[in-house]
Amino acid sequence: MPEHIRALVVILFVAGVVFFLARNPATDLIPEGDFKRRRNLWFALTLVAFFAHSYWIYTAVAAVILLTARRRERNPMALFFMLLFVIPPASVEVPGFGVVNYLIELNHQRILALCVLLPAALVLSKQGDTLRFGRLLADKLLAASLLLMALLYLRETTVTDTLRQGVYLYIDVFLPYYVASRGVRDISEFKDVMLAFVIAAFVLSLLAVAEYVRHWLLYNALLDALGVQWSMKGYLSRGGALRASVTTGQAIALGYVITVAIGLFLFVQGFVRNRMQRYLGALLLAAGLFAPLSRGPWVGAVVLIVVYIAMGRRALSRLALLGLAGLLSIPLLSIMPGGEKVLDLLPFIGNVDHENITYRERLLDNSWIVIQRYPLFGSFDFRNTPEMQSMIQGEGIIDIVNTYINLALRIGLVGLALFVGFFACVVLGIRKTLRTFTDRDDPYRELGRVLLATLLGILVTIFTVSSITVIPVIYWSVGGLGIAYIQMVRRLGQADVTQPANVSLQPR
Known part of the structure; x- marks a missing residue:
């Protein structure tokens, strides 16, 4: 039996167990029909991927399935989160048919965004009650950041490639942020979106445990069967144990995903009636956080939990x-x-692996020297500087394991300020909104508490990793959810939200 088929058997069994156990608690939050439809889509895309034997066949069939499913979906952001981790986001080039070398690089994440988020964004933009993009300070900071990045690409590449990079920014950054910030409008939709992410993380967690125990990266053979080359499918170990990565491509990226899921779970679990199911969910996420053996996400998760507790009774x-x-x-x-x-x-x-900590300390010191040399807008060839060349590792690469440092090196302190300013705007906006509540048990306050803690956990975690694979799409999406929360509370009005809400956080 081919290796990818053996892996498929394990994946289907593990996912089947998770979906079976998640069905009853999920229906405490959302209609059973929504859960079943998204679960079936997860299985359908997985089966298509493992039996397609061609990435182009998978792309075509997946696009048809997603475009058909979108018409029945009432919450596109929930569908996006549920299917985001179905297969690894390895990219292939769409041919240019002699006009250009290639049109764009396509991966599962972008297929999902184009088939689910793009139609949703077009619908939202035509609705009269949708807040126009650019009205908020966060919108302006994001737009300025994207424009700056697009312009700075011109100094390091061709006009054609700059246009291509602009398309990536639209698909990977703008669409998740816009649909999350404009398409999620009430607390029931927040529950739906957050539950979808948590269930997807449950599947990743149990698969991660399987990879850790069996010392077997389950999705590597799939990429070989699809004919896709990806540099992020190597085996990594720590302390003699395999570091699980599942579909995220890197162990630290998986740990980051589970950290975010832990934050969202803190809100979702309050609506689950069965206490044992809540404990089981928490235990599963804890196991999923351990299996990648990534210390940065562990620190981020601790910060998240501490902030969450600090804002409670x-x-x-x-x-x-x-x-x-x-x-x-x-x-x-x-x-x-x-x-x-x-x-x-x-x-x-x-x-x-104490040397990893030493490497990060050297990276901070050497990067600061380069940043001082190109402070405002960075440098496209910063890797060729003597300071960065001294950071080359045994694999022959310079690993910029810090999102903030990477931004400062590539687009300068101006670009970094826009990035940090965007998230500071969201965090401070949520914090200000929380002060309008007098009842600490109000579910609207609990939602804001969870979003604030999760965002701070994210901002700490990305200090230990560059924005690879699924990492950026998640922090832009969660940032969008933060904006959606602020706008939801503003619409309701302080007089309404400070009264007892029609939503209970206690198990029913």
Whole structure:
């Protein structure tokens, strides 16, 4: 039996278990028909991918399926999140048929955006009650950032390629942000979107555990069967164990996805009636966060949870309890079988791959020298500077494992300021909105609390990784959800949201 078919058997079994267990708690939040339809689409796209034996056949069939499904979908952003991680986002070039070398690079993420988000964006733009893009400060900062990036491409490539890069910015950045910020308008739609991401992360988590236990990257053989070359399908290990990546391409990207899912789960779980199902979901995400063995997302998840607790009731006592539990776990792990291995993996404590921390420290120092040389708009050939050349690793690459540093090097402090300014605008906007609530148990306040904690967890995590594979589409989407939340509360009005809402966070 071919390896990709053996992998498919494992994937279908694992996903089947997750969807079976998720069905009842999911229907506490959304109609059962929506859950079944999206689940069936997940299985359909997976089967098409594994049996297509050609990326172009997969693309054609997937496009037909998605365009057909879109007509029945009431929440495009939920469908986008549910299917975002079906296969790895490896890219292929669409031929230029003799006019240009190639038109664009296409991957699963872009197919999904073009078939689901683009039609949704067109519909939203024609609706009279949709807030026009550019009216908000966050819109202006995002637009300025995209324009700056597009213009700076001209200094390093041709006009044709600059146009191509502009298309990528529209598909990868604008569409997720616009549909999330304009298409999600009430709390039931937020539940739908966040649940879709969490369920998709449940599948990733259990698949990650399978990869970790079996020391087998399940989706590598699929890319070979589709005839796609991808540099991000190599095996990585830490402490002698495989670092799972599933469909995200990199272990740290998987850890980032699970960190975001943990944040969104904090809101979703409040609507699930069965306490055991809530505990099982939390345990599954914890296992999914561990399996990639990526320390940056672990730090991001801790920050996320601390911020979430700090904005809730009895914050000081709960934070003290959390800190005490963390301190007590260290001596406990030291005496448990296998505990020493876990301690060695922990950031700031363990000794495994300590050179990675040293590398990041050197990257900060050397990058700052280059940034000072090209402060405003960066440099397209920053990798050729002596400081960056000294960072070449054994694989012959310079790994800029920091999104902020990468932006400052490529588009300068001006571009970095626009990027940081966008997220600061969203975070401060949510924080200001939260102050309008008098009831700490109000579900609208709980939603804002979760979004704020999740965004801060994201902003910490991307300090440890560059914006690769699915990482940017998620932070632009969550940023869009933050804007949607602010606008939703403004529409409702302070007088309405401070009254008891018609939505309960208690299990029914």
